[in-house]
Amino acid sequence: MSSVLERVAAGALVVIDGGTGTEIQRQGGVMDDATWCAEANLQRPDLVQEVHRAYLEAGAELIIANTFATSPLLFAALGRDDEVATIDRAAVRLAREAVDATGGTAAVAGSISTMQPVLPGDDRTDRSRTWTEAEVRERYRRKAGTLAEAGADVLVMEMMRDTGPSVWATEAARETGLPVWVGLSFEPGPGGGLVGWGRPECAMDDVIAALTDTDPDLVAVMHTSVDDTGTALAAVRSRYDGPLGAYPESGRFAMPDWVFVDVIGVDELVDVTRTWVAQGVTVVGGCCGVSPEHIAGLAAGLRT
Numbered sequence: 001m002s003s004v005l006e007r008v009a010a011g012a013l014v015v016i017d018g019g020t021g022t023e024i025q026r027q028g029g030v031m032d033d034a035t036w037c038a039e040a041n042l043q044r045p046d047l048v049q050e051v052h053r054a055y056l057e058a059g060a061e062l063i064i065a066n067t068f069a070t071s072p073l074l075f076a077a078l079g080r081d082d083e084v085a086t087i088d089r090a091a092v093r094l095a096r097e098a099v100d101a102t103g104g105t106a107a108v109a110g111s112i113s114t115m116q117p118v119l120p121g122d123d124r125t126d127r128s129r130t131w132t133e134a135e136v137r138e139r140y141r142r143k144a145g146t147l148a149e150a151g152a153d154v155l156v157m158e159m160m161r162d163t164g165p166s167v168w169a170t171e172a173a174r175e176t177g178l179p180v181w182v183g184l185s186f187e188p189g190p191g192g193g194l195v196g197w198g199r200p201e202c203a204m205d206d207v208i209a210a211l212t213d214t215d216p217d218l219v220a221v222m223h224t225s226v227d228d229t230g231t232a233l234a235a236v237r238s239r240y241d242g243p244l245g246a247y248p249e250s251g252r253f254a255m256p257d258w259v260f261v262d263v264i265g266v267d268e269l270v271d272v273t274r275t276w277v278a279q280g281v282t283v284v285g286g287c288c289g290v291s292p293e294h295i296a297g298l299a300a301g302l303r304t
Contacts, residue, residue, distance in 0.1 A: 003107075004061050004062055004105070004106065004107040004153075005107060005153060005154060005179055007061075008217075008218060008243050008282065008283055009217070009243065011243065011282055012282065013277070013282050013283075013284070013302060013303065014061050014062065014282060014283045014284075015059055015060055015061055015284055015285060015295060015298050015299045015302070015303070016060055016061065016062040016063070016064070016109075016245075016247065016283060016284070016285035016295075017052075017055035017056075017060040017062065017063045017064060017285055017286075017295060018055060018060075018247075018285055018286035018287070018290035018291055018292065018294055018295050019249070019258075019286060019287050019288040019289055019290050019291070020037070020048075020051060020052075020063075020064060020065075020066050020068070020111075021036060021037035021066065021068065021069065021258070021288065022251070022258040022260075022288045022289050022290075022291075023051045023054070023055075023291060023292070024037050024040050024044070024047055024048060024051055024066070025037070025257060025258055026258075026260065026291065027047055027050065027051060028047070029044050029047050029048075031256035031257050032256055033255065033256050034074075034078055034117065034256075035069055035070075035074065035075075035078070036069040036115075036255070036256055037066060037068075037069050038066070038067075038069035038070045038087055039087075040066065041066055041087050041090040041091045041094065042086075042087060042090055045090065045094055048066050048091070048094050049094045049097060049098050049101075051066075052094065052095050052098035052099075053098045053101060053102055054292040055292050055295055056098060056099065056102045056104055056106055057102060057292070058292040058293070058295040058296035058299060059295060059296055059298075059299025059300070059303075060106060060285070060295050060299070061106050061107065062106055062107040062108070062109055062154075063095050063098065063099070063106055063107075063108060063109070064095075064108075064109045064110075064111050064156055064158075065088075065091040065092045065094070065095040065108060065109065065110050065111060065147075065152065066091045066094070066095075066111075067087075067088050067091045067092070067110055067111045067112070067147065068111040068112075068113045068115065068158055068159075069113070069115060070083075070084045070087050070088055070091070070143070071112075071113045071114060071115035071116065072084060072136075072139035072140060072142070072143050073114055073115065073116045073129075073131065073136070073139070073165070074115045074116050074117060076131070076139060077116060077117050077129050078117070081139070084142070084143060084146070085142070085143075085146045088110070088143065088146050088147055088150060089146065089150045091110075092108060092110060092147060092150035092151055092152055093150065093151075095108045096108055096151055107153040107154060108151065108152055108153050109152060109153065109154045109155065109156040109181070110144075110147030110148075110150070110152035110154075110155050110156065111156050111158050112140065112143060112144060112147070112155055112156065112157050112158065112169060112173055113157075113158050113159050114159070114160070114161075114162075114165045114166055114169055115159070116129065117129070118255045119255075120255070121254055121255065123198075123252075123253040123254065123255060124198060125198050131165075133164070133168055136164075136165050136168045136169065137168045137169075137171070137172050140168065140169040140172035140173065141172045141175060144172055144173040144175070144176050144178075145176060147176075148176040148177075148178050152178065153178070153179075154178060154179040154180070154181060154217075155173045155176065155178050155179070155180050155181070156180075156181045156183060157169060157170045157173060157180065157181065157182045157183060157211075157216075158183040158185075158222060158223065158287075159183065159185045159197060159222070159223050160182055160183060160184050160185065160207070160211055161184070161185050161186070161196030161197045161198060161199045161202060161207060162196050162199045162202045162207065163202055163206055163207060163210040166196075166207070166210070166211060167210050167211060167213075167214060170182055170211060170214045170216070171214055174214060174215070179217040179218075180214075180216050180217055181216060181217060181218040181219070181220060181245070182211050182212075182214065182216040182218070182219050182220070183219075183220045183221075183222035183223070183245075183247075184207060184208065184211060184219065184220070184221055184222070184224075184232065184236065185197035185221075185222060185223040185224050186204050186207075186221070186224050186228055186232045187224070187225070187228065188228065189203070194228055194231060194232060194235075195207075197223065197224070204232065204235055205235060208235055208236055208239060208240070209239065212236070212239055212240045216242070217242070217243065218242060218243040218244070218245055218283060219236050219240050219242065219243075219244060219245070220244070220245030220246060220247060220283060221233050221236060221245070221246050221248075222245070222246070222247045222248070222249075222287050223247075223248070223249045223287045223288060224248055224249065225248060225249065225250075226248045226250065226264055226269070226272055229246055229248050229272075229276065230272075230275060230276060230279065233246060233276055233279050233280075233281065234279065237279065237280055243282055243283065244279075244280050244281045244282065244283070245281060245282070245283030245284065245285075246273065246276040246281045246283075246284055247283075247284065247285040247286050247287050247290070248264075248269075248286060248287060248290070249286075249287040249288040249289055249290070250262070250263045250264040250269075250286070250288070250289040250290055251263045251288065251289035253288065258288055258289060260289060263289045263290075264289075264290075264294075266293055266294050266296075266297035267297065269286070269290070269294050269297065269298065270297050270298055270301040270302065273298060273302065274301075274302065277302065284298055284302065285298065286298075
């Protein structure tokens with residue numbers, strides 16, 4: 001199959017990129033206290049493009065534009081709704097130019113998150129601000145529409161972790177007609193089982209049921225620790241038989257910076273990814289903390 005997305009649909013192994021925001025930081029980009037890596041698309045377009053090129057040269061067949069942090073909920077809380085479209089258009093253009101510059105045929109994804117302001121010096125969401133379902137859906141229709149118009153090949157719902165806004169945002173993205181991938185994020189809950197990341201009230205099975213009911217083109221476990229990814233994948237596979245992906249995070253976050261400690265080694269990531277492939281995963285890569293070196297290792301170690 002010539003198209004990356006056709007290969008995904010056919011069950012071929014596809015390597016995607018690693019963390020974009022964390023790699024921008026690692027390469028010297030300054031993270032914003034409120035919007036994390038979003039500002040880099042306008043302030044350091046050269047650096048954003050260089051990060052994309054590094055992943056492409058490492059062997060990534062799909063790169064994700066730097067649009068995770070331009071969450072409509074985050075920018076609404078900051079009173080900056082009108083800036084999302086401008087930043088997102090720049091982000092998709094930079095990703096597309098990176099593909100063109102490397103002479104490749106990689107796909108470009110637009111990332112969509114439900115990120116909101118976090119508590120000072122922490123990675124936990126400040127949940128004091130809420131929106132109605134209608135408000136959430138309308139904001140995500142606008143964001144998804146912008147990404148589609150800007151030229152994204154696929155919309156990737158990232159860090160989906162609840163049965164409310166994550167579902168509404170995903171359904172809004174599906175209205176564009178583009179393929180939609182759903183990335184689920186989990187962490188251990190107070191009772192010992194996995195729950196939506198930062199959402200202790202949302203049991204893993206409930207999140208999986210709600211998001212798989214949106215009829216996604218792929219479901220991935222992402223921004224989840226390496227230790228918990230296998231368990232989450234098994235739970236997803238128990239109720240979803242479509243294409244499956246895995247791209248874990250490694251390290252820890254204290255707004256606005258990723259702390260690069262205890263980041264998984266390249267060989268270790270390759271070895272554990274092989275176990276996920278045995279569980280049915282065909283799309284592999286990394287999230288926060290995972291670098292081009294990791295992606296090069298996956299491309300070299302898993303492709304036959």
